[in-house]
Amino acid sequence: MSRQNVPDETIRRMPMYLRALLVCPAERKIVSSGELAEHLGLNAPQVRKDLSYFGAFGTPGVGYEVGALVERIRTIMGIQQAPRVALVGAGKLGRALVFFEGFKMYGFEIAAVFDKSQRKIGRKVGKLTVEPVSAIGCLGQRDIRMAILAVPADASQKAAEALAEAGVTGILNMTFCRLRLPAQVKVATIDAAMELGILPYYMNNPG
């Protein structure tokens, strides 16, 4: 099954499956597509179809083995070996993200924190020490290929370019700016205000 024709939406759901499996009680060895679907608010054929894009790793009449499926999904998603992530921006949001438990669950490790402000450089955030943004250039040597961008809007493009130049090819953009970067750099953007902005429409026009 070629990776080329896996729907993007399927890729988006893979981390959801992973999370659902990780919160399974340890004594549960087998899970069915229906149970996964129920837990995530999807339907069973959707789950089976999604997983089948990457091969057949369930047992008909039985279900999917939890441990094996976790490993398969980790491999598919390319997060077997705990990717190290840089955080740029040690403001309120950045510091909150360092302590966010969710990243660990998928095996991500926040391995460096950068900030522009002299006031923040040298300060501790959890176990990490805030480094100057000028040190971003060395990320390649430190085996860090991903970053979370949590800087003020007007600093985002510049910081993103520094990351791209340092060899970072995956950026989680928490600013509400579109980043213009070389095509090989993948960007995911989170804009809490935009998500909030969608709700009133559906509150006023119940579907």
Add this chain to the structure above:
Amino acid sequence: MSRQNVPDETIRRMPMYLRALLVCPAERKIVSSGELAEHLGLNAPQVRKDLSYFGAFGTPGVGYEVGALVERIRTIMGIQQAPRVALVGAGKLGRALVFFEGFKMYGFEIAAVFDKSQRKIGRKVGKLTVEPVSAIGCLGQRDIRMAILAVPADASQKAAEALAEAGVTGILNMTFCRLRLPAQVKVATIDAAMELGILPYYMNNPG
């Protein structure tokens, strides 16, 4: 044009259009679909199609009037009169969100902060004073119909139910738990770790 057949994806993009228009320099009175598209990384027919679902408010040969379009979108989205939003959870993430500038841009006002912990109740967060979660019940009388949920995972379902009972019908869920709520309550979920989890796939399988 009935609201019933406007694509969800179009609704998702409306706040993007709004933001793009709001960051326009004030001297710019007219904007074309091509310019909007370029600014947002979309294409021009997409922009025209999206806007046309709600009527024809551009001028052929000219473009869209910025001010008028902003008002139209605000009306369509139901955010003309600055919705008041409650924040539940005054932890690191919650406190960071209070200071997040993005909400203001769309006209949202964070009007109350709640927390369970005695240690936090009474403390100031910006101009707001943290209230006990038991006070959530009065939200209806305070004209607050939306909430942001930024509590620990194990407290999310309970807090969400309290919100729903208080008449909140739109929740931005920042926890990685699925909320089981009456159908009239609309939920948008943001899971930063999940977004981060998607990136390595595309880094390893460039599209």
Add this chain to the structure above:
DNA sequence: ACCTGTGAAGAGTTTCACAGCC
């Protein structure tokens, strides 16, 4: 009896091409 894997149908979304207007 129960569950997976999958081709095919159906629904939803994007892109295109162009008629019509400024």
Add this chain to the structure above:
DNA sequence: GGCTGTGAAACTCTTCACAGGT
């Protein structure tokens, strides 16, 4: 010349039905 609004085509994604395995 330049831009909007829109039906139709193309594409993507979801749902369904069921063959086949345990």
